[in-house]
Amino acid sequence: HELVEAAEALAGQFKARYILIEDASSGTSLGELIKPKFPGRVQMVKPVLSKELRLFEQTFKFHQGRVFFPRVGPWLRVFLEELRCFPEGEFSDQVDSMTQ
Numbered sequence: 128h129e130l131v132e133a134a135e136a137l138a139g140q141f142k143a144r145y146i147l148i149e150d151a152s153s154g155t156s157l158g159e160l161i162k163p164k165f166p167g168r169v170q171m172v173k174p175v176l177s178k179e180l181r182l183f184e185q186t187f188k189f190h191q192g193r194v195f196f197p198r199v200g201p202w203l204r205v206f207l208e209e210l211r212c213f214p215e216g217e218f219s220d221q222v223d224s225m226t227q
Contacts, residue, residue: 131160138165147172147227172227179214181226 134157138146143165148158150171162169174181188194197203206221213222 130157134161135164138168144168145170149174149223149227174227178219178223178226182213182222185226 130153134146134148137143138161146161146165146169148154148161148169148171150158150173155171158169158171176184185194196207209216209218209221210225213219
C-alpha cells in the first residue's frame, strides 16, 4: 500500500508523462495496481541484461558528456556515491533505475 501511494504521489508531483516500472517482483503488482489511475502512462519494463551490463551499455553517454546532474540536491551526494561504488556498493537501486 505504501509503495502504491508513493508511486502515485511522485507521478503527480513530477507530472510524469510516463511511469516506467520494472516488471519483476513487487514492480509487477505495483504496475497492475496503478495502471487504472494513469491510463496509457504506465510502461512495464522487463530487463534482459544484468544491472552491470545495462550500465556498461550507457557509459558512452557519460564519456560524451551527455549525462547531466544538478550541482546541488538533497539526494545528489548519496546517488553519486552509489554510482561511484557500483556494483560493489551496498545499494544499486538508483543506478539500476538510471539505466532503465
